[in-house]
Amino acid sequence: MTPEQILARRAWRQMALRDEEYHRLVEMLGRHPNWTELGMFAVLWSEHCAYKHSRLHLGQLPTEAEWVLVGPGENAGVLDVGEEMAVAFRIESHNHPIAVEPYQGAATGVGGIIRDVLAMGARPIALLDSLRFGPPEEPRCRYTFAGVVSGIAGYGNCVGVPTVGGELYFEEPYRHNPLCNVMCIGILPRSRLRRARAAGIGNSVILVGSRTGRDGIHGATFASEELDERSEERRPAVQVGDPFTEKLLIEACLELVERELVVGIQDMGAAGITSSCAETAARAGTGMRIDLDRVPLREEGMTPYEIMLSESQERMLIIAPRGKEEAVLEVCRRWGLEGAVIGEVTGDGHLKVFWRGELVADVPVKALAAGAPVYDAPASPPSDLEQRWRVPSLPEPTDCGEVLKLLLRSPSLAHKSWVWEQYDHMVQVNTVVLPGADAAVLRLKGTRKGIAASCDGNGRYTYLDPYRGAVLAVAEACRNVSCVGARPLGITNCLNFGNPEKPDVMWSFREVVRGMADACRALGVPVTGGNVSFYNESPAGPVYPTPVVGAVGLLERIEERVPSVFPGPGYRIALLGSTRAWLQGSEYLKVMYQLVAGRPPEVDLRLERAVQQVCRAAARRGLLASAHDCAEGGLAVTLAESCFSPEPVGASVKLPPELGNAAGLFGEGPSRVVVSFAPQAESRLRALCVEHGVGLLLLGWTVAEARLQIRCEDRVLVDEDVGGLMAEWQNALPSLMG
Amino acid sequence: MRYMVRVLVKFKAGVADPQGRTILAALHSLGYEGVRDVRAGKLFELVVEGTDEDAVRSRVEEMCGRLLANPVLEDYEVSVLRALAGEGR
Amino acid sequence: MRYMVRVLVKFKAGVADPQGRTILAALHSLGYEGVRDVRAGKLFELVVEGTDEDAVRSRVEEMCGRLLANPVLEDYEVSVLRALAGEGR
Amino acid sequence: MKFGVVVFPGSNCDADCYWVIERVLRQPVRYLWHGDGEIPDVDCVILPGGFSYGDYLRAGAIARFSPIMRAVAQFAANGGLVLGICNGFQILLEAGLLPGAMRPNDSLRFRCCPTWLKVERYDTPFTCAVPRGRTLRIPIAHFEGNYYADPQQLRQLQRERQVVFRYATRDGRVVPEANPNGSLDNIAGIVNRAGNVLGMMPHPERCAEAVLGGEDGRYVFESLIAYWQQKAGDGPR
Numbered sequence A: 001m002t003p004e005q006i007l008a009r010r011a012w013r014q015m016a017l018r019d020e021e022y023h024r025l026v027e028m029l030g031r032h033p034n035w036t037e038l039g040m041f042a043v044l045w046s047e048h049c050a051y052k053h054s055r056l057h058l059g060q061l062p063t064e065a066e067w068v069l070v071g072p073g074e075n076a077g078v079l080d081v082g083e084e085m086a087v088a089f090r091i092e093s094h095n096h097p098i099a100v101e102p103y104q105g106a107a108t109g110v111g112g113i114i115r116d117v118l119a120m121g122a123r124p125i126a127l128l129d130s131l132r133f134g135p136p137e138e139p140r141c142r143y144t145f146a147g148v149v150s151g152i153a154g155y156g157n158c159v160g161v162p163t164v165g166g167e168l169y170f171e172e173p174y175r176h177n178p179l180c181n182v183m184c185i186g187i188l189p190r191s192r193l194r195r196a197r198a199a200g201i202g203n204s205v206i207l208v209g210s211r212t213g214r215d216g217i218h219g220a221t222f223a224s225e226e227l228d229e230r231s232e233e234r235r236p237a238v239q240v241g242d243p244f245t246e247k248l249l250i251e252a253c254l255e256l257v258e259r260e261l262v263v264g265i266q267d268m269g270a271a272g273i274t275s276s277c278a279e280t281a282a283r284a285g286t287g288m289r290i291d292l293d294r295v296p297l298r299e300e301g302m303t304p305y306e307i308m309l310s311e312s313q314e315r316m317l318i319i320a321p322r323g324k325e326e327a328v329l330e331v332c333r334r335w336g337l338e339g340a341v342i343g344e345v346t347g348d349g350h351l352k353v354f355w356r357g358e359l360v361a362d363v364p365v366k367a368l369a370a371g372a373p374v375y376d377a378p379a380s381p382p383s384d385l386e387q388r389w390r391v392p393s394l395p396e397p398t399d400c401g402e403v404l405k406l407l408l409r410s411p412s413l414a415h416k417s418w419v420w421e422q423y424d425h426m427v428q429v430n431t432v433v434l435p436g437a438d439a440a441v442l443r444l445k446g447t448r449k450g451i452a453a454s455c456d457g458n459g460r461y462t463y464l465d466p467y468r469g470a471v472l473a474v475a476e477a478c479r480n481v482s483c484v485g486a487r488p489l490g491i492t493n494c495l496n497f498g499n500p501e502k503p504d505v506m507w508s509f510r511e512v513v514r515g516m517a518d519a520c521r522a523l524g525v526p527v528t529g530g531n532v533s534f535y536n537e538s539p540a541g542p543v544y545p546t547p548v549v550g551a552v553g554l555l556e557r558i559e560e561r562v563p564s565v566f567p568g569p570g571y572r573i574a575l576l577g578s579t580r581a582w583l584q585g586s587e588y589l590k591v592m593y594q595l596v597a598g599r600p601p602e603v604d605l606r607l608e609r610a611v612q613q614v615c616r617a618a619a620r621r622g623l624l625a626s627a628h629d630c631a632e633g634g635l636a637v638t639l640a641e642s643c644f645s646p647e648p649v650g651a652s653v654k655l656p657p658e659l660g661n662a663a664g665l666f667g668e669g670p671s672r673v674v675v676s677f678a679p680q681a682e683s684r685l686r687a688l689c690v691e692h693g694v695g696l697l698l699l700g701w702t703v704a705e706a707r708l709q710i711r712c713e714d715r716v717l718v719d720e721d722v723g724g725l726m727a728e729w730q731n732a733l734p735s736l737m738g
Numbered sequence B, C: 001m002r003y004m005v006r007v008l009v010k011f012k013a014g015v016a017d018p019q020g021r022t023i024l025a026a027l028h029s030l031g032y033e034g035v036r037d038v039r040a041g042k043l044f045e046l047v048v049e050g051t052d053e054d055a056v057r058s059r060v061e062e063m064c065g066r067l068l069a070n071p072v073l074e075d076y077e078v079s080v081l082r083a084l085a086g087e088g089r
Numbered sequence D: 001m002k003f004g005v006v007v008f009p010g011s012n013c014d015a016d017c018y019w020v021i022e023r024v025l026r027q028p029v030r031y032l033w034h035g036d037g038e039i040p041d042v043d044c045v046i047l048p049g050g051f052s053y054g055d056y057l058r059a060g061a062i063a064r065f066s067p068i069m070r071a072v073a074q075f076a077a078n079g080g081l082v083l084g085i086c087n088g089f090q091i092l093l094e095a096g097l098l099p100g101a102m103r104p105n106d107s108l109r110f111r112c113c114p115t116w117l118k119v120e121r122y123d124t125p126f127t128c129a130v131p132r133g134r135t136l137r138i139p140i141a142h143f144e145g146n147y148y149a150d151p152q153q154l155r156q157l158q159r160e161r162q163v164v165f166r167y168a169t170r171d172g173r174v175v176p177e178a179n180p181n182g183s184l185d186n187i188a189g190i191v192n193r194a195g196n197v198l199g200m201m202p203h204p205e206r207c208a209e210a211v212l213g214g215e216d217g218r219y220v221f222e223s224l225i226a227y228w229q230q231k232a233g234d235g236p237r
């Protein structure tokens, strides 16, 4: 299609560019684009790549701290953890792909986030997955759930990166829009930190990994007369993951970095060659000249448009020092990978693309990579917001033991081993705290340190109050990390929302970012990166606004880690922190009354911070025998889970009168941790609490007989066999999944 | 009657097939240079009850669309191989 | 000449086939009660150069014996589907 | 005792084995590259876990043709010690160095979890240092660990006492409930007739340090060292 035809047919509209966006790019280009150029702009200016609706607001997030080596803007955030070591991490969504092909959609999502971390020069050492599906009673939702889990397993296990944690919720709004967010953590010696920069005029641009095919050439930028139905058919909408090639890519890239053959390195995600070339050149303030005839292709007859926009997986772009090309290609060959020098870095600030000797695209990289407009879309609260806060008055439960069992087998609270047993969570021999605890803990080989990580984000809270929900999510992720004794060093976030052009969605987005920013500031934790996924919406409506927070923390000494279950009988049990709990937005309301209602609590961030400090200080001093965040399902569920160690332990607990009701047992709220400790540690723990202005409410004792007894004054609220409770909790997912 | 039905499921043309490519490379390194391409897929053999071949075929095609293949990624091919003697009713 | 060759690999009779069993159960739960048995296997489609069909077939059978099937567990079936026009030499 | 750990394309427990041998057992160790046709001066070759060639055809099916495997077969024929763990076991089966084959787990799901192993023989180089009667707690992590042998092979395994590890309960009972993958006779590990080649699905290298929650895996490596030292003491070297 010629520029005239593009103009005549307003072809940009089919590529999801607005008229004013087209005019903007014409102005930046100083002429009308040709077909290939238009395609390149359309992808790089898509919401997915350009953050048009979110960028303005994301600026509020605090991104700095002394230990932040790389903040947002690169492929992953990087934190200094001392001893010349650094940790890279990032989270990303793959929501739309899993809706059509759960297995491959999830698998390619894992591959993508691993390459982001690899692009920092880091060895990927752990994955976490945050998943949301519709009601598991629905066969289609189970199919999606099972497919996603086995896709993550199929990819992560094969590349040899352990999946050490994650989260899983089932809620109605995810029925047509399931969410799959995957976080990857990598480690690197500080000296090997690499940037995605095409620096050094004359340096070579090398494409490494899989061949380029017609995969994923953009839904958004798709369609035209030239790309008729036939070519549409040729173009697969879903991609197939190739973890074997990814594993080779990891080894080859790390070897290239180690041997100083890498000036810059960038993964190839959305918009493949176009985005990786434009972004690396833009970051370095350079240009690039590339020759498409040198790109190894999987299929015959591909056009420049297709080659430039292909999203074929398992490819990396390497900027190598001039003269070292052969050394780079030699490493690739040794690892059985194809590599090809496809171009060079130039000084003119343009991305020039040649094909069969002709210049087929010539675009200023700044315009491509940073020229997209930024929108401040209208925002207004949903009209029914206050209605959502209304909770009818409800009777107190008559049999709290039964309620406890119901909650324990609620799929969102039940034991998740059906999921994580499918993941290799031990490969690389670093996993010190396995999945199932508040946070996973990995040792850092060669040091005494450990890395803790957790993913959290309760979409129900955010739906009911986006600001508070976001604060709760940050607080919980950091609390989980603190519970194992680690200091939260940074978070990454994945913001999953509906259509941002709808004012209520935009409003909730803004509220979430505001909440996240406030919480991070108060807790002293920077945000080093993340991902925004809009348009998670079907005719039935949007997903719950779902911010997923991935926190990474540092344990100075791995021996100081705290388990999340009671170690045995004879320990004191106490509730550390707040004693307040609310039924608003709780799992209890959902399970008992199918109610998603009530305004979730406001977090007292000063108290939250202090509670987390006490957890860590107590861990460092060896005062805690266990610590478990008191989250969904409330105190009763947390106590029960604390009893569920491989050798079940009993607990005998007496609640103060104000907690002897449904809210006390099953209510939820921040800043609370169920701890156990040896009796002789009590005075020192209490002193710590006093020092930080944090409460410590003694609840009872762990006991040898494996029963959970919760009493209040002269009433026995719960008296259940721990084995029986554990069976409910453990069997829930397996029996649903057959 | 019972019929033996064969279902072949393959990736659509244009979809990357890492398995096929890896097998191709292995065959080459074993000296089978004459192999130019390998595509990997799945085979299912079903024994299905039905009144006649056509009914059975269309039922199995429905199963393919719902369970045995994912139409966004895969094509399928159903063939009724034969009626199973002595096992019908 | 180039030939399109189809290879089917199945578990030997008597070897339990967990995948087939699982699919059978899934089909039943979708209401396809008439399905009596499912066996799962693998499909490979190869493009192979050779002078004639027989030579190609026997070469591919050799590949099956060495690589594509595991003789402890699996049987295979090779069929040369067709010569590929216009691509030979 | 000198160890060699083979690196196939797609191996992913190679570095873990290396780590344990070097840092925990403090023995000399080197990597052996799949493309090399010779085995240098080592006393034991380890075929590590992972997904050689992505397990794209069948686990181990492609790796068995690597040049190094010819050398491993020779090394084994000369009495060298070979330990195949998980994918390494699968490769040994495909290469015919051990009898039988692996099917996908009967659950059709990958499974990563601890298992208890009953040690059926203490007179092998791989188990001679295991305390008698101790059930070992060693994790598995695989999709294709459902061991199969045809009836004749199975009879031979029994006759020659080639089964070394069986999945069991904690107290050593070999019962169906303890079988994590459908494996025939709860088989978790077998040796060849000569007793110098062992394949096992569980990963001893994942539980050789207390910080990782258990040390039972050390017994396998320590057995090798004890056996080797004994042999070195016995005869001329």
Ligand SMILES: Nc1ncnc2c1ncn2[C@@H]1O[C@H](COP(=O)(O)OP(=O)(O)O)[C@@H](O)[C@H]1O
Binding pocket: A129, A130, A131, A163, A164, A165, A166, A167, A168, A412, A413, A416, A419, A420, A434, A435, A436, A437, A438, A439, A440, A455, A456, A480, A629, A631, A632
């Ligand atoms: N999708 C998943 N993948 C891996 N592990 C998971 C997944 N979902 C939950 N887990 C693990 O199960 C445990 C309980 O999860 P969750 O109920 O979200 O804990 P918490 O309330 O403490 O955040 C955690 O250790 C978590 O890492």
Ligand SMILES: [Mg+2]
Binding pocket: A167, A455, A456, A457, A476, A631
């Ligand atoms: Mg959580």
